[in-house]
Amino acid sequence: MEKYAKVIVDISVDSVDRLFSYILPIEAVVGQRVLVPFGNRKVEGFILEISTEKPEGDFELKTVIKVLEDYAALDETQISLAYWMKTAYHCTMAQVLRQMIPAQLRGMRVKEKKVRTIYLNPEFDKTSINALKQSKKKDIIQLLADSTINVAVADIVELVPNAYAPINALVKDGIVIEKFETVYRKPNQIAPQCVEKPVLTAEQETALQRIEQIIDEGKQKTVLLHGITGSGKTEVYMQAIEYVLSKKRGAIVLVPEISLTPQTVARFVGRFGDSVAVLHSRLSAGERFDEWRRIRLNQVSVVVGARSAVFAPISDLGIIVIDEEHEDSYSSENPPRYNASEVAQRRCSYANAPLILGSATPKLTSYYYAKSGKYELLELNNRVNLMPLPQVSIVDMRKEFVLGNTSIFSGLLTERLRECIDAGEQAILFVNRRGYSSFVMCRACGEVIMCPDCDVSLTYHKQDNSLKCHYCGIEQRIPKTCPKCSKPYLKYMGIGTQQVQEEFISLFPNTKYLRMDADSTRGKDSHADILGAFASKQAQVLIGTQMIAKGLDFPNVTLVGIVLADCMLNIPDYRNTERAFSLITQVAGRAGRAEKVGSVVIQTNTPENNIIKLAVQHDYKNFYEAAIHERANSLYPPFSLFVRILFTGDEQEILFAESQAFADACYATLCETLLANSADCSEILFMYAMPAPIKRIKEKYRQQVLIKLARTKHTSKLIKAIYAYSDTCDMKHLYSIEINPNDMM
Numbered sequence: 001m002e003k004y005a006k007v008i009v010d011i012s013v014d015s016v017d018r019l020f021s022y023i024l025p026i027e028a029v030v031g032q033r034v035l036v037p038f039g040n041r042k043v044e045g046f047i048l049e050i051s052t053e054k055p056e057g058d059f060e061l062k063t064v065i066k067v068l069e070d071y072a073a074l075d076e077t078q079i080s081l082a083y084w085m086k087t088a089y090h091c092t093m094a095q096v097l098r099q100m101i102p103a104q105l106r107g108m109r110v111k112e113k114k115v116r117t118i119y120l121n122p123e124f125d126k127t128s129i130n131a132l133k134q135s136k137k138k139d140i141i142q143l144l145a146d147s148t149i150n151v152a153v154a155d156i157v158e159l160v161p162n163a164y165a166p167i168n169a170l171v172k173d174g175i176v177i178e179k180f181e182t183v184y185r186k187p188n189q190i191a192p193q194c195v196e197k198p199v200l201t202a203e204q205e206t207a208l209q210r211i212e213q214i215i216d217e218g219k220q221k222t223v224l225l226h227g228i229t230g231s232g233k234t235e236v237y238m239q240a241i242e243y244v245l246s247k248k249r250g251a252i253v254l255v256p257e258i259s260l261t262p263q264t265v266a267r268f269v270g271r272f273g274d275s276v277a278v279l280h281s282r283l284s285a286g287e288r289f290d291e292w293r294r295i296r297l298n299q300v301s302v303v304v305g306a307r308s309a310v311f312a313p314i315s316d317l318g319i320i321v322i323d324e325e326h327e328d329s330y331s332s333e334n335p336p337r338y339n340a341s342e343v344a345q346r347r348c349s350y351a352n353a354p355l356i357l358g359s360a361t362p363k364l365t366s367y368y369y370a371k372s373g374k375y376e377l378l379e380l381n382n383r384v385n386l387m388p389l390p391q392v393s394i395v396d397m398r399k400e401f402v403l404g405n406t407s408i409f410s411g412l413l414t415e416r417l418r419e420c421i422d423a424g425e426q427a428i429l430f431v432n433r434r435g436y437s438s439f440v441m442c443r444a445c446g447e448v449i450m451c452p453d454c455d456v457s458l459t460y461h462k463q464d465n466s467l468k469c470h471y472c473g474i475e476q477r478i479p480k481t482c483p484k485c486s487k488p489y490l491k492y493m494g495i496g497t498q499q500v501q502e503e504f505i506s507l508f509p510n511t512k513y514l515r516m517d518a519d520s521t522r523g524k525d526s527h528a529d530i531l532g533a534f535a536s537k538q539a540q541v542l543i544g545t546q547m548i549a550k551g552l553d554f555p556n557v558t559l560v561g562i563v564l565a566d567c568m569l570n571i572p573d574y575r576n577t578e579r580a581f582s583l584i585t586q587v588a589g590r591a592g593r594a595e596k597v598g599s600v601v602i603q604t605n606t607p608e609n610n611i612i613k614l615a616v617q618h619d620y621k622n623f624y625e626a627a628i629h630e631r632a633n634s635l636y637p638p639f640s641l642f643v644r645i646l647f648t649g650d651e652q653e654i655l656f657a658e659s660q661a662f663a664d665a666c667y668a669t670l671c672e673t674l675l676a677n678s679a680d681c682s683e684i685l686f687m688y689a690m691p692a693p694i695k696r697i698k699e700k701y702r703q704q705v706l707i708k709l710a711r712t713k714h715t716s717k718l719i720k721a722i723y724a725y726s727d728t729c730d731m732k733h734l735y736s737i738e739i740n741p742n743d744m745m
């Protein structure tokens with residue numbers, strides 16, 4: 001009986017983003033990759049359906065040329081997941097499916113590694129060996145006779161020099177048989193860190209038992225495991241995974257970025273050994289492909305990796321763990337613009353498995369869901385081993401200023417740096433994340449100029465010397481005096497790593513330092529290189545942005561300075577307080593070493609700021625109460641949702657007109673949708689066209705439509721309506737549609 005395959009071609013263009021039918025003359029399964037004729041080309045594709053019924057229509061069917069691998073690249077749940085992602089993230093099927101396979105598999109740029117092995121022909125009479133005269137051939141035959149398995153030719157050459165010619169001769173004579181065997185390239189594994197499995201504390205035990213119970217119930221459930229650093233969360237994950245493995249199911253563990261979390265990964269490797277695959281950015285294409293194949297062919301049951309490991313083809317998934325769930329790196333900023341936590345939830349619901357989100361400082365949204373019953377909350381309130389906490393000092397930079405110190409470094413930080421450097425120890429200096437985010441602050445009283453409507457700081461724009469709100473577009477002149485204390489010390493702030501580096505050099509001209517920020521880490525490995533250089537003490541001081549917060553576990557670091565905590569609190573982004581809280585908590589919670597208790601210096605213009613105080617005390621709950629209250633008042637997520645539609649192009653006027661037209665027409669569409677659902681337009685809290693905060697990048701102008709929607713039962717309908725409208729509106733410069741993007745710059 002003739003078979004037919006429905007294929008998604010691996011071309012990411014909307015117009016071909018649908019199933020194409022082909023005659024399938026060969027054995028193949030759903031999920032397998034194939035080569036098919038397409039137009040007058042041959043392209044790669046994925047079989048998503050196979051049937052024996054001839055597709056309707058009077059077009060002439062073409063025929064599948066061949067299968068590309070002898071196994072299915074995708075399994076059924078991945079295909080379901082892909083359909084869901086296509087709708088949820090408004091992207092093409094090809095874009096999604098590409099996430100699920102190693103990049104180099106496409107175009108067959110990576111192949112299985114074959115090794116030439118040989119074995120003795122079973123018909124060869126082994127008793128005749130002794131009678132052979134001494135020769136290389138005899139050595140080789142003896143070697144093979146002693147071995148119970150096929151031996152790699154490369155190994156024989158190690159023992160018998162110049163064995164190639166005699167081996168070839170033996171093969172030709174039929175005494176020895178050769179066989180090419182597929183091997184897995186073993187990545188240069190992260191050194192395992194073996195920690196003997198401890199007896200759990202009562203808190204850990206309670207958490208673990210509840211997770212095991214959820215696993216047994218076989219229902220999807222998202223659990224937020226909230227516990228301060230050192231409270232033993234990782235140990236709970238590992239024992240939960242052991243339980244899952246005992247049920248013959250698999251696990252995925254996501255970490256923010258492997259090169260920044262080597263210890264965590266090393267512990268998983270130490271505990272699970274050969275049954276764990278680590279997907280990290282330093283793998284070569286071949287190694288990545290082999291690790292993926294080991295997973296796909298069910299040879300490992302635990303995968304540890306960064307964001308994209310959420311697609312790892314673990315079959316019979318029993319749990320997903322997302323460590324440090326508050327990290328931004330779990331959202332993809334390129335299409336498909338997915339959020340790993342949402343995708344994980346979806347996968348877990350197919351697999352009836354729990355999703356564990358772990359953090360010392362969860363996202364406010366996650367904690368809100370945990371408290372309101374959408375997630376389940378499990379908490380670890382105590383540290384396991386009472387390592388000494390560092391001594392934290394908060395320095396009031398306004399006083400420094402009044403006393404005549406106009407430097408970036410306070411007297412205390414300079415003194416501590418000097419002590420640390422003289423003692424031969426190491427220090428880390430944190431600077432705010434984004435060099436360009438700048439705000440205006442009174443250096444005498446610490447007042448920051450805020451948007452009257454939005455509860456975020458106004459951003460200083462150097463070009464026209466004005467202040468703008470990145471949420472509503474409001475614009476104003478910089479006042480001459482401080483609106484609070486009337487003194488004339490308003491100053492634009494926004495210290496970058498560059499500036500800190502310069503002042504550092506002038507204070508400590510002979511001290512070796514390293515700098516790590518978005519500019520210095522362009523290359524693929526530079527992250528790990530800089531951290532590696534610092535770990536091996538090639539420099540005494542590391543100056544960096546938040547990206548090094550995870551890398552705090554350097555034994556020789558005894559001093560951490562936050563150069564200006566206000567910079568973090570005043571980035572015009574509603575999530576900024578939670579990011580600042582998270583960073584300060586992490587820095588202040590860094591476990592000291594028994595012999596060297598570290599110290600932390602936090603410089604700020606607003607020492608009375610509650611966030612800093614609460615973070616230093618690790619008081620997440622009070623932070624949450626205050627912050628969620630603000631979110632509710634200002635109607636920020638989780639009480640609302642942002643959609644940002646970005647337009648880019650060469651001509652500002654055209655972008656302006658397009659975005660304006662989009663905003664007007666799309667608003668009308670959304671209102672219609674709401675009215676059709678017996679609701680009214682007030683659910684659209686805000687919707688305007690305006691220039692993007694960064695008006696130009698790489699010579700392209702940027703214009704945006706910003707939409708803020710109330711969170712109601714209509715929200716997902718509205719998002720669909722926005723996507724649908726964008727498909728039909730034919731705006732040439734529409735660049736992206738983002739839902740609650742990490743940043744709206």
Ligand code: ADP
Binds near residue numbers: 199234236385
């Ligand atoms: P977290 O992930 O919350 O930061 P970890 O799981 O890393 O915490 O635990 C912190 C330290 O305490 C680790 O060195 C870990 O090996 C150790 N540890 C965890 N649980 C226990 C326990 N029950 N008994 C003894 N040591 C433990």
Ligand code: ZN
Binds near residue numbers: 452453455469470474
């Ligand atoms: Zn505003």
